[in-house]
Amino acid sequence: xxxxxxxxxxxxxxxxxxxxxxxxxxxxxxxxxxxxxxxxxxxxxxxxxxxxxxxxxxxxxxxxxxxxxxxxxxxxxxxxxxxxxxxxxxxxxxxxxxxxxxxxxxxxxxxxxxxxxxxxxxxxx
Amino acid sequence: xxxxxxxxxxxxxxxxxxxxxxxxxxxxxxxxxxxxxxxxxxxxxxxxxxxxxxxxxxxxxxxxxxxxxxxxxxxxxxxxxxxxxxxxxxxxxxxxxxxxxxxxxxxxxxxxxxxxxxxxxxxxxxxxxxxxxxxxxxxxxxxxxxxxxxxxxxxxxxxxxxxxxxxxxxxxxxxxxxxxxxxxxxxxxxxxxxxxxxxxxxxxxxxxxxxxxxxxxxxxxxxxxxxxxxxxxxxxxxxxxxxxxxxxxxxxxxxxxxxxxxxxxxxxxxxxxxxxxxxxxxxxxxxxxxxxxxxxxxxxxxxxxxxxxxxxxxxxxxxxxxxxxxxxxxxxxxxxxxxxxxxxxxxxxxxxxxxxxxxxxxxxxxxxxxxxxxxxxxxxxxxxxxxxxxxxxxxxxxxxxxxxxxxxxxxxxxxxxxxxxxxxxxxxxxxxxxxxxxxxxxxxxxxxxxxxxxxxxxxxxxxxxxxxxxxxxxxxxxxxxxxxxxx
Numbered sequence: 374x375x376x377x378x379x380x381x382x383x384x385x386x387x388x389x390x391x392x393x394x395x396x397x398x399x400x401x402x403x404x405x406x407x408x409x410x411x412x413x414x415x416x417x418x419x420x421x422x423x424x425x426x427x428x429x430x431x432x433x434x435x436x437x438x439x440x441x442x443x444x445x446x447x448x449x450x451x452x453x454x455x456x457x458x459x460x461x462x463x464x465x466x467x468x469x470x471x472x473x474x475x476x477x478x479x480x481x482x483x484x485x486x487x488x489x490x491x492x493x494x495x496x497x498x
Numbered sequence: 499x500x501x502x503x504x505x506x507x508x509x510x511x512x513x514x515x516x517x518x519x520x521x522x523x524x525x526x527x528x529x530x531x532x533x534x535x536x537x538x539x540x541x542x543x544x545x546x547x548x549x550x551x552x553x554x555x556x557x558x559x560x561x562x563x564x565x566x567x568x569x570x571x572x573x574x575x576x577x578x579x580x581x582x583x584x585x586x587x588x589x590x591x592x593x594x595x596x597x598x599x600x601x602x603x604x605x606x607x608x609x610x611x612x613x614x615x616x617x618x619x620x621x622x623x624x625x626x627x628x629x630x631x632x633x634x635x636x637x638x639x640x641x642x643x644x645x646x647x648x649x650x651x652x653x654x655x656x657x658x659x660x661x662x663x664x665x666x667x668x669x670x671x672x673x674x675x676x677x678x679x680x681x682x683x684x685x686x687x688x689x690x691x692x693x694x695x696x697x698x699x700x701x702x703x704x705x706x707x708x709x710x711x712x713x714x715x716x717x718x719x720x721x722x723x724x725x726x727x728x729x730x731x732x733x734x735x736x737x738x739x740x741x742x743x744x745x746x747x748x749x750x751x752x753x754x755x756x757x758x759x760x761x762x763x764x765x766x767x768x769x770x771x772x773x774x775x776x777x778x779x780x781x782x783x784x785x786x787x788x789x790x791x792x793x794x795x796x797x798x799x800x801x802x803x804x805x806x807x808x809x810x811x812x813x814x815x816x817x818x819x820x821x822x823x824x825x826x827x828x829x830x831x832x833x834x835x836x837x838x839x840x841x842x843x844x845x846x847x848x849x850x851x852x853x854x855x856x857x858x859x860x861x862x863x864x865x866x867x868x869x870x871x872x873x874x875x876x877x878x879x880x881x882x883x884x885x886x887x888x889x890x891x892x893x894x895x896x897x898x899x900x901x902x903x904x905x906x907x908x909x910x911x912x913x914x915x916x917x918x919x920x921x922x923x924x925x926x927x928x929x930x931x932x933x934x935x936x937x938x939x940x941x942x943x944x945x946x947x948x949x950x951x952x953x954x955x956x957x958x959x960x961x962x963x964x965x966x967x968x969x970x971x972x973x974x975x976x977x978x979x980x981x982x983x984x985x
Binding site for chain 2: 385405407408409411412413415416420463495
């Protein structure tokens with residue numbers, strides 16, 4: 374078990390996958406982080422040296438990820454709603470925001486377009 | 499207010515059920531309760547549903563499900579293989595077949611006759627210690643047909659003899675000058691036996707007590723499946739691969755154990771870790787194997803030892819050349835692809851292939867191309883085409899296609915291939931692995947027949963038929979049509 378950024382990861386899991394489990398880190402960002410510390414794409418968490426794990430944690434703590442990022446996104450949406458803008462209202466109603474049609478196929482919008490976007494995270498906000 | 503008669507009849511209903519059969523049959527299904535009390539029924543466990551009874555689907559719900567992936571969890575109770583088992587199975591090398599017959603006429607190669615030209619067109623067995631060494635350097639491939647025969651044996655074809663001549667040339671230079679470094683690229687069609695020719699070269703080198711260093715698969719070095727780290731104090735940034743280098747050291751040690759055990763360390767290499775007292779090269783290699791983070795300095799030190807005067811010639815080989823003539827899958831710190839030539843091991847090989855560094859004790863640098871697992875490398879393809887053309891029809895040399903991207907570093911390494919002249923003069927040349935001649939085909943088919951794997955009378959007509967079927971004697975196809983394919 375290895376702690377990266379306060380989260381416990383199984384030693385057999387891929388570093389890439391572990392990084393991408395954080396909210397705000399996708400394929401590109403994880404690739405950039407791993408290249409920066411010379412971790413090959415197929416590295417397992419268990420093979421990382423202690424210093425590398427510390428570096429990773431330090432790097433992650435400098436980035437806006439997880440709850441900070443969630444809060445920012447939610448604040449942006451909340452601002453729209455509080456202004457009473459169209460986009461804010463659409464968010465509040467859970468409907469498409471950018472002028473898509475609503476006759477059919479708005480499941481994605483229903484899932485995503487809400488004030489509390491991004492959920493509450495592994496560590497409660 | 500209800501009449502008292504009515505109340506009494508209701509109470510009697512439940513009390514003497516037996517008296518009234520028609521009502522009883524209906525009420526028996528319901529839980530037995532006292533009259534006007536619902537508590538027992540409320541606290542009772544809910545009645546179990548009958549199995550197989552599913553509520554009818556709601557309106558508008560889709561009931562026909564024909565998609566493949568959406569099935570209910572099937573009863574897949576099969577045991578999964580342990581981690582690593584599948585890979586071990588995939589990479590397993592089988593070199594014997596107990597069902598094949600022992601070929602009585604099969605002679606082994608030995609040290610004295612390994613390079614003899616009399617072997618041409620004959621099938622020769624590989625002695626046991628050579629097989630072990632070849633196995634150690636991973637020269638056998640899973641795609642080759644070793645598992646069909648009683649023990650490993652190879653056909654000494656025309657190209658093999660050509661290679662044997664090169665070995666002889668290195669061992670005793672004709673004009674008594676300094677030792678030669680010969681560099682060859684093996685090219686040819688798919689399944690024409692390039693990897694096998696490489697294996698034969700390694701086998702002959704083992705027999706002649708050379709030091710053999712083989713990079714079994716170039717793809718494994720460049721496809722970013724092993725760890726890497728920047729090499730400190732390198733002008734253009736280079737990268738070491740510690741785990742891979744440690745594995746390579748262990749292969750070198752296993753394959754050349756006799757020589758490494760007997761040779762003491764003479765130089766005083768700068769190593770991050772101390773060597774034991776009176777060290778031999780074996781101790782040096784073991785140091786790198788035990789400490790992968792020191793494996794690259796150890797490899798450099800070992801190479802320096804091997805190139806001390808008086809040591810045997812070196813055979814340096816790689817399979818899958820086009821993988822190292824392009825960017826590797828690794829990324830640098832600023833997320834740019836790392837060129838394969840910036841990996842230290844590849845750089846080491848490429849320096850010797852290009853002739854930038856000679857082998858002081860002589861030796862051969864062999865690089866086999868591949869046709870089935872080859873990423874595009876226009877520079878390599880062009881250089882090989884030109885070199886082949888200069889051998890066969892020097893008046894018609896192909897031109898570079900200006901619409902293709904040139905990898906200048908790859909081109910610089912292979913530029914000796916573009917120099918007109920004989921292979922011996924410039925050092926780097928192509929060995930074109932073509933089809934077998936009919937005599938060679940006959941000889942190998944007789945070996946198939948004697949092994950019991952080919953049940954037919956091997957005569958001229960049969961040989962010609964199979965030779966043609968195999969695309970003018972492509973040996974892989976020949977094996978396929980005569981041994982593997984049974985109609």
